[in-house]
Amino acid sequence: MSERLPERLGEVIRRDRPTSFRFERRTISAFEGDTVGSALAAAGVSVTARSFKYHRPRARGPPLIATSTDG
Numbered sequence: 001m002s003e004r005l006p007e008r009l010g011e012v013i014r015r016d017r018p019t020s021f022r023f024e025r026r027t028i029s030a031f032e033g034d035t036v037g038s039a040l041a042a043a044g045v046s047v048t049a050r051s052f053k054y055h056r057p058r059a060r061g062p063p064l065i066a067t068s069t070d071g
Contacts, residue, residue: 004042 007015017032023040030039040048047057 003044 012033014032018029019032019034020027020029021036021039022028023045026043026045028039028043028045030036030042050057
């Protein structure tokens, strides 16, 4: 299930160039230029870490650029 926003004129994400990566044993679909955070959000992942002391859910960290790879 994807929760992506509709395509907008001038966006940096290249929706014609899909890629994927693994996160916690799940394959997450993304696009070239997508951030890891936005790809995780689109895949429905809401918790990416928990606090050490109380095990409370933490917010997503700073975004990283998801790039396509050959192979």
